[in-house]
Amino acid sequence: MSPAALPAVRFAPSPTGRLHKGHAFSALTAWTTAKALGARFILRIEDIDHTRCRPAFEAGIYEDLTWLGLTWETPVLRQSDEGAVYRAALEGLIERGLVYRCFRTRRDLTMASAPHGPVEAFRGQALAPAEEADRLARGEPFAWRLSLDRALSALGPGTWQAFLEEGSGPEGQAGRIVTRPELGGDVVLARKDVGVAYHLAVTVDDARQGVTHVVRGQDLFEATHVQCLLQALLDLPQPVYRHHRLLTGPDGKRLAKRDGAETLEDLRSRGVTPAALRRELGFD
Numbered sequence: 001m002s003p004a005a006l007p008a009v010r011f012a013p014s015p016t017g018r019l020h021k022g023h024a025f026s027a028l029t030a031w032t033t034a035k036a037l038g039a040r041f042i043l044r045i046e047d048i049d050h051t052r053c054r055p056a057f058e059a060g061i062y063e064d065l066t067w068l069g070l071t072w073e074t075p076v077l078r079q080s081d082e083g084a085v086y087r088a089a090l091e092g093l094i095e096r097g098l099v100y101r102c103f104r105t106r107r108d109l110t111m112a113s114a115p116h117g118p119v120e121a122f123r124g125q126a127l128a129p130a131e132e133a134d135r136l137a138r139g140e141p142f143a144w145r146l147s148l149d150r151a152l153s154a155l156g157p158g159t160w161q162a163f164l165e166e167g168s169g170p171e172g173q174a175g176r177i178v179t180r181p182e183l184g185g186d187v188v189l190a191r192k193d194v195g196v197a198y199h200l201a202v203t204v205d206d207a208r209q210g211v212t213h214v215v216r217g218q219d220l221f222e223a224t225h226v227q228c229l230l231q232a233l234l235d236l237p238q239p240v241y242r243h244h245r246l247l248t249g250p251d252g253k254r255l256a257k258r259d260g261a262e263t264l265e266d267l268r269s270r271g272v273t274p275a276a277l278r279r280e281l282g283f284d
């Protein structure tokens with residue numbers, strides 16, 4: 001079989017900090033899934049947000065995954081090198097009138113929803129041409145948002161309306177899941193400062209790298225709804241999804257970089273071996 005015909009699984013970390021046990025669990029889950037399927041294993045560096053990503057963290061990813069005993073295809077795709085590809089996908093959506101410029105700031109959106117309630121999924125539309133031209137002339141920053149209304153009428157009913165979950169969502173969702181892109185509203189696909197946003201880059205890359213099984217944490221389960229919609233809009237195949245549980249700390253909260261979860265580098269320096277960590281995480 002040619003490599004393109006094989007199933008493929010990816011691990012797609014963002015180099016915004018050193019990896020911790022939660023990442024090790026995710027990487028090992030993807031790796032063991034790939035081995036069980038006889039699939040290619042792909043490492044992708046999701047470094048589109050240059051304000052948060054650092055080369056040292058990228059180097060840390062290679063070091064930590066090698067220490068864990070993983071190997072991956074080379075060259076590794078780094079999203080920061082691929083701006084032209086995402087731009088082309090965005091241009092296509094612009095030409096078809098499926099996206100619009102949104103000048104609202106995150107603060108505007110928070111103020112618009114209930115004071116202590118969740119931020120409502122935003123739905124909007126393009127400004128009147130004169131106002132838009134005016135704001136552009138003033139150099140105001142904007143984001144490109146997907147118009148859910150337009151996307152839904154462009155697509156009509158289709159296979160994008162459901163996906164196959166072979167793992168489970170945060171509420172135990174499994175099997176055929178009906179997509180609910182309205183949960184995410186008109187998502188941002190590109191920003192002025194960061195040329196492309198997560199949903200667009202991930203959808204384009206999963207397809208062009210031939211990813212057949214998306215293995216990732218349950219925190220991204222809801223992202224699947226809009227990603228299936230984007231696949232259909234861009235005429236890309238839909239992979240199978242396997243969301244996995246998230247590791248939690250002693251406080252019951254999921255391990256996170258921002259809460260200072262112990263890094264794999266820390267574990268290593270206090271003598272933890274990869275074999276011991278794999279065992280602790282339930283592998284082997």
Ligand code: GLU
Pocket residue numbers: 012013014046202215216217220
């Ligand atoms: N880069 C994302 C993260 O580190 C993962 C994206 C994905 O698996 O779809 O959370």
